[in-house]
Amino acid sequence: MSKNINVALIGNPNTGKTSVFNQLTGLKQKVGNYPGITVEKKEGICKLPRGVKAHILDLPGTYSLNTTSLDESLVVELLLNKNDKDYPDVAVVISDVENLKRNLFLFTQIKDLKIPTILVINMADRMSRKGISMDIEAMEKKLDTKIALVSTRKGQGIERIKELIADYKNLSSAPNVDAKRISPEYFERLQKTFPNEDLYKLWLVITQDVNFMPIEKKHIEDATSFTTKSKEELKKLQHKETVLRYQFINNTLKETYKVDFLAAKGFRASLDKILTHKIFGYLIFFVILLTIFQAIFDWSSYPMDFIDEQFALASEWIKNTLPPGVFTDLLAEGIIAGIGGIVIFIPQIAFLFLFISLLEESGYMSRVVFLMDRLMRPFGLSGKSIVPLISGTACAIPAVMATRTIENWKERLITILVTPFTTCSARLPVYLILIALVIPKGTILGLSYQALTLMLLYLIGFGMAIFSAMILNKILKIKSRSLFMVEMPTYRLPLLKNVAYTVLEKTKSFVFGAGKIILAISIVLWFLGSNGYSEDFKNAEQIVNDRIEQEGLSTYSKNYIQNNIDAYRENALAEGIAPEVIQDSIQSMTHDLRERAEAQEIASYKLEHSYIGQAGKAFEPLVKPLGYDWKIGIAVLTSFAAREVFVGTLATIYSVGSDEEETIKTRMAAELDSSGRPLFNLASGISLMLFYAFAMQCMSTLAIVKRETNSWKWPLFQLGFMSVFAYLVALIAYQILI
Amino acid sequence: METVQHILVYLILALAVAYLVYKFLLPKSLIHGGKKNSKDCSQDNCGCS
Secondary structure, eight states: OOEEEEEEEEESTTSSHHHHHHHHHOOOOOOOSSSOSOOSOEEEEEEOGGGEEEEEEEOOOOSOSSOOSHHHHHHHHHHHOTTSTTOOSEEEEEEEGGGHHHHHHHHHHHHTTTOOEEEEEEOGGGTTTTTEEEOHHHHHHHHTSEEEEOBTTTTBSHHHHHHHHHTGGGSOOOOSSOGGGTOHHHHHHHHHHSTTSOHHHHHHHHHSSOOOSSOOHHHHHHOTTOOOOOHHHHHHHHHHHHHHHHHHHHHHHHHHEEEOHHHHSSHHHHHHHHHTOTTHHHHHHHHHHHHHHHHHHHHHHHHHHHHHHHHHHHHHHHHHHSOSSHHHHIIIIIIHHHHHHHHTTHHHHHHHHHHHHHHHHHTHHHHHHHHHHHHHGGGTOOGGGHHHHHHTTTOHHHHHHHGGGOOSHHHHHHHHHHGGGSOOTTHHHHHHHHHHHHSOOOEETTEEHHHHHHHHHHHHHHHHHHHHHHHHHHHSOOOOOOOOOOOOOOOOOOOHHHHHHHHHHHHHIIIIIIHHHHHHHHHHHHHHHHOOOSHHHHTHHHHHHHHHHHHOSOHHHHHHHHHHHHHHHHHHHHTTOOHHHHHHHHHHHHHHHHHHHHHHHHHHHHHHTSHHHHHHHHHHHHHGGGTOOHHHHHHHHHTTTBTTHHHHHHHHHHHTTOOSOOOHHHHHHHOBOTTSSBSSOHHHHHHHHHHHHHOOOBHHHHHHHHHHHTSSHHHHHHHHHHHHHHHHHHHHHHHHHO | OHHHHHHHHHHHHHHHHHHHIIIIISOHHHHTTTSOOTTSTTSSOSSOO
């Protein structure tokens, strides 16, 4: 019969815990070359030799058991509580071969809790390059443990970990450092008061805000037979503990770990000097950003146009092939248009995450975090706030969760509140379609206006987050400040597998996660746009025909016919067709075009008097001052569920009743306002982009903010403040630019 | 044929509405029986890309 054991993976941030976890369990958690990837425990199963089955827990990264943040408390509380169902039978401490000294501090603390502990030394593939040599056997003896030398990048050493875990009963659970040495007299008294409890566990509870059953902090403090020390005295003893541990570690490493420092210096140090330089550092980061946004526009425009055309053709094909009826209309105008509104953005999203993933994998992202810390401080944010703010470019939800690494509550709360301002990938489709419609295609110094606009929108989002943080820092009266410490990982060539996996996962999550919502909303909108209760809707054909008979076609229809004729005439003349033949063709063409224009006018009239038209008209007065019509108003309204539905909504609304084989972009470009100007012009386009840049349009983010702040007050504040602010900025922008 | 098309449309519409209600309106505790969702928004496929 197989035996189930609990295994806890513990280690400093950025030591490759998640990589070890993935290789042990076969799961595919996200892996990054910067700290804060694991902010809550992850679980998986691993089959070990001799029929042992291990339940593996990947715990958040922590530098020591002296907790300073929520995610670190999670680790300590689990390790202290034997009654917890996840309490480990064996702890696996993951360390990084280059930072072994610092990593061993945590190892010795866990070992002192008398939990059987294995030491995994990861990134062993760098040893020769860094001039590192180790005597593993001697180190095992000194640390009284078993060691696995591992390279998760090369997949080496994982079997050894499995062997050691399966053999956990033979591991020593003796402590490395005798806790009594911290203060013999004090620990003697402690032992007398709680004779059945472990001394080091009691010490951890006394010195910080963690509890474990059955002994709780209050229980110790209230014990009449035991007088605890003042906070200052306890702090001194903690320092003494640190000194004792480092004495033990230095003594161990002196004989077992050697580094050729001449080899260790060189490339990394010089590169760091440039990339984190006060001026060049920012300049390089700025150039990298520019390159990314330029590439997103240049490289993805071809696949984007191709996808758009294919969906227009598919819609046309369905209408021509299937028997006419409402279901065919739903397929062609609702479902195909809805799916098209999702798939069209795959190239841009894939390119964005390709670049983000390359920056993370190479180790550059940590340099950005360090660089940005200088900018953050004056605004009341921690340097650690940068991780959520950068993660927010993908999605605000994991970003809000990543704030758990911030120890100080005020800084954490501010970061949670401002993170949704950073441009998440859901805003990207909105920006891309609007930029393509309203920003001209010219270039300046080789950079396109469109790419520059996109970068500006990202900077505006980031700038607004910083500005809001500054205001919140002044408003929120919570005193305290925390220290900033960030891991500077070694530069490494990005692993193609990891990069490809991130790109694939992010794109998949957009298509299948957000895509389902967009498709469902598209179907509902199509239904609401194709049905109505009013007499105007039911008699649309009669009403429009009567109007055309009396007043003629609308300006839009006349332009539509004239533009098509002009285009035909130009092409025909260029091909050398005789003028009289062209004239005959134009006469028969005009008849067809007129019929199409009439059908289009009937469809528009029906849409205007459908359910969605009625709702949009009621909402229109609110969005009219921003330069939007009722159709855009509906798209803005549905975006409050999730902002990425904007394009899908417009694609569906504009498709209803359309017989034309048109792309989403063409349909949007052809829309005119009441004065006959393009509806999507510079003023309304900028106004819309600014609205989307600042508005809080994501129900999932609001839910996660509620969970992280444990109150509805903050998400409602976010929703109200961001939406009102977005409205005002969009209003001002439109009124100035019009 | 027209009736079949109408039935199909209403069926798909009902599915779409049900999905949106499930996603945005139903309390999470009702869906997962009060237990914490193991595949919640901390993961990538949270529906917000």
